[in-house]
Every structure is written in C-alpha cells, then in structure tokens.
Amino acid sequence: MGEYTKLETVKLEGIYQFCDQFDSQRLELSSDATTVITDFTRRVPQVxxxxxxxxxxxxxxxxxxxxxxxxIDHDDTFLGVINSKDLTGRKVLSIAQQRNQARSDLTVEDLMTRKADLHAMPYAMVQLAKIGDVLETLKDLGHQHVLLVDNEGVLRGMISASDIARALHIPVNILQKAHSFKDIFSIIHEHQEMTA
Known part of the structure; x- marks a missing residue:
C-alpha cells in the first residue's frame, strides 16, 4: 500500500449547490442503451x-x-448467475428442505440461475437500442438482467434493471414471469413474504 498517497479533503461548510451538468446529458429512456451497459472489456465481471x-x-x-x-467453475467456465435475492429468499429454505440439507450446506451452484435459463442479446443490437428498449425486454422476460454476447459468441457484458433505475433515478419494477405451476407457487409465496 506504500505506493499510494492519502488525498487531502476539505470541509463542506458554505457549500450548498450541485454543479451544472454542461458536459453530460441527463439519461432518459430514449438515451442510448450503451450508457447503462456493464461492459466486460472495460470492467472485469464480478464472479x-x-x-x-x-x-x-x-x-x-x-x-x-x-x-x-x-x-464460474474452477476452470473459469461460465455456469450461471446468482443474485442477492436468490441467497436470501424463500428459495433457500425450499431447496434445503427438498434436499434434506442444512441451509448452511447450500452452495451458490444450488441456487444460481443456470446458463440454460438465462437470456442474452447481441451486443451489436444493444448498440442501436435505447434504454427503454432494454427495459421493455427485461419486463417481457421477467428478468432483472440480460447478458450481452459479441460476434465471437463470448460474454461481452450485462445490463441490469437496478443499473437502469440508478442511472435514470426512477423506480424499476420487473415482475417475475411464471413458466410453470411451480413458478406460480414460488412467485405467490415471495410476494406474500414481501407484503407481510
């Protein structure tokens, strides 16, 4: 840590306003979708x-x-996605009970959304899209995020509903879609837990 220097700070007494945004446009649903991409060529993916x-x-x-x-597995092969809701929701207890395991014995692999159940969009398509187009896609899929693939078929990035909400300063509510009776049951229970 010796190669870095602590930076000076100043007191905020007498400071009451934000700067004007001359050099940046306010993001809107009609802004380019590329403005909300987590691009893996510029940022190492969280694994x-x-x-x-x-x-x-x-x-x-x-x-x-x-x-x-x-x-990922130990060979850095992409297997799926896990989110904090997966790790804290009813799904955890349900899987532990099904497998007759203690909650503490469950791993990321037990709760992740597998690669086969995920959706991706071509990066080239997103370059031509607006934020609103991506948001509409997420709502239609009932997913919190969508992955991006490039022309070589490798993961290029990701766009999440939470990134869109943060960038636009708007609430974004993606309703999970049910594809089976089991999904319907899970969604109803999650909704009941959130409203209780």
Whole structure:
C-alpha cells in the first residue's frame, strides 16, 4: 500500500449547490442503451465460484456493493448467475428442505440461475437500442438482467434493471414471469413474504 498517497479533503461548510451538468446529458429512456451497459472489456465481471457457501457469497456481495455475480467453475467456465435475492429468499429454505440439507450446506451452484435459463442479446443490437428498449425486454422476460454476447459468441457484458433505475433515478419494477405451476407457487409465496 506504500505506493499510494492519502488525498487531502476539505470541509463542506458554505457549500450548498450541485454543479451544472454542461458536459453530460441527463439519461432518459430514449438515451442510448450503451450508457447503462456493464461492459466486460472495460470492467472485469464480478464472479463467484460455484462451490462457495451461500452465506459467504452474500457477504461478498454486500461488501462488494453488488447485487449479482457470474458463477464460474474452477476452470473459469461460465455456469450461471446468482443474485442477492436468490441467497436470501424463500428459495433457500425450499431447496434445503427438498434436499434434506442444512441451509448452511447450500452452495451458490444450488441456487444460481443456470446458463440454460438465462437470456442474452447481441451486443451489436444493444448498440442501436435505447434504454427503454432494454427495459421493455427485461419486463417481457421477467428478468432483472440480460447478458450481452459479441460476434465471437463470448460474454461481452450485462445490463441490469437496478443499473437502469440508478442511472435514470426512477423506480424499476420487473415482475417475475411464471413458466410453470411451480413458478406460480414460488412467485405467490415471495410476494406474500414481501407484503407481510
């Protein structure tokens, strides 16, 4: 740590206003979708190994100030995505009960959304899209995020509903879609827990 220097700070007495935004446009639903991309060519993706226990994974997310991570195996192969809701919701107890395991024995792999259940958009398509187009896609899918793939078929990035909400300063509510009776049951229980 000796190569870095502590920077000086100043007191905020007498400071009451924000700067004008001359050099940046306010983001809107009609802004280019590329403004809300987490681009893996500029930012290393947040990853977690598949065999990390759920409490440790949640600790990593909270301390890393992220809501989701890409799940990999020990060969760095992409397996799926895990988010903080997966690690704290009813799904945890349900899976532990189904497997007759203690909650503390569950791993990221037990709760992640598998690659086969995820959706992706071509990066080139997103370059031509607006934020509103991506938001409409997320709502239609019933997913909190969508992955981006480039022409070579590798993961190029991700766009999440929470990133859009943060960038536009608006609430974004993506309703999970049910594809089976089991999904309907899970969604109803999650909704009941949130409103209780």
């Amino acid at each position: 977690v190994l598949k065999d990390v226990d759920i409490d440790h994974a949640l600790y990593m997310m909270v301390n890393g100030h992220v809501r989701s991570k890409m799940v």
